[in-house]
Amino acid sequence: KNEVEQSPQNLTAQEGEFITINCSYSVGISALHWLQQHPGGGIVSLFMLSSGKKKHGRLIATINIQEKHSSLHITASHPRDSAVYICAVWPGGSEKLVFGKGMKLTVNP
Amino acid sequence: EAGVTQSPTHLIKTRGQQATLRCSPISGHTSVYWYQQALGLGLQFLLWYDEGEERNRGNFPPRFSGRQFPNYSSELNVNALELEDSALYLCASSLHRGSGTQYFGPGTRLLVL
Numbered sequence: 001k002n003e004v005e006q007s008p009q010n011l012t013a014q015e016g017e018f019i020t021i022n023c024s025y026s027v028g029i030s031a032l033h034w035l036q037q038h039p040g041g042g043i044v045s046l047f048m049l050s051s052g053k054k055k056h057g058r059l060i061a062t063i064n065i066q067e068k069h070s071s072l073h074i075t076a077s078h079p080r081d082s083a084v085y086i087c088a089v090w091p092g093g094s095e096k097l098v099f100g101k102g103m104k105l106t107v108n109p
Numbered sequence: 110e111a112g113v114t115q116s117p118t119h120l121i122k123t124r125g126q127q128a129t130l131r132c133s134p135i136s137g138h139t140s141v142y143w144y145q146q147a148l149g150l151g152l153q154f155l156l157w158y159d160e161g162e163e164r165n166r167g168n169f170p171p172r173f174s175g176r177q178f179p180n181y182s183s184e185l186n187v188n189a190l191e192l193e194d195s196a197l198y199l200c201a202s203s204l205h206r207g208s209g210t211q212y213f214g215p216g217t218r219l220l221v222l
Contacts, residue, residue, distance in 0.1 A: 041216045096142075
């Protein structure tokens with residue numbers, strides 16, 4: 001079993017829909033990252049969370065440390081949001097990120 | 110401010126050859142991380158350099174190695190290339206060691222024929 005599980009693996013949505021991407025992990029962590037990878041391969045760091053909630057534009061990330069779960073929400077989705085969204089955790093006491101397999105989002109116009 | 114840069118963008122090699130990939134971190138960042146993303150697989154941690162020293166490595170054979178220079182740029186060397194080494198190699202840098210935000214470069218696509 002992977003230490004980091006993401007669901008769903010693929011998601012197709014219509015422009016304007018509210019989207020939720022989930023990430024569950026099985027280890028104690030010091031931080032969780034949400035990353036966005038576009039088809040060309042480039043990766044952008046969206047959020048780093050250790051508690052609570054963060055918002056940036058149409059993106060909201062939440063984390064529940066007790067339940068070992070994080071969600072990334074996209075409001076008013078747009079075709080340019082189409083990408084792979086990757087959850088990564090920094091296990092407590094470790095010095096390396098552990099990645100989920102990513103969720104491929106396609107937003108159709 | 111310039112982001113993380115990597116070179117070359119694409120690299121084609123044959124089995125048994127050596128590949129050298131380069132990374133320049135954001136100015137002021139001392140930690141450099143290398144990741145491998147093989148086709149159909151998730152990102153996997155390869156190596157971490159901080160202040161010129163190798164601090165940690167992932168589950169990769171010794172033919173994957175690298176170094177960090179005094180200006181904090183880094184090089185990843187892959188010796189005795191195998192077909193399964195074909196992947197996107199990503200470099201990231203961070204200001205602080207530990208769980209700080211990592212900033213990723215555009216990657217180097219390595220194809221081993």
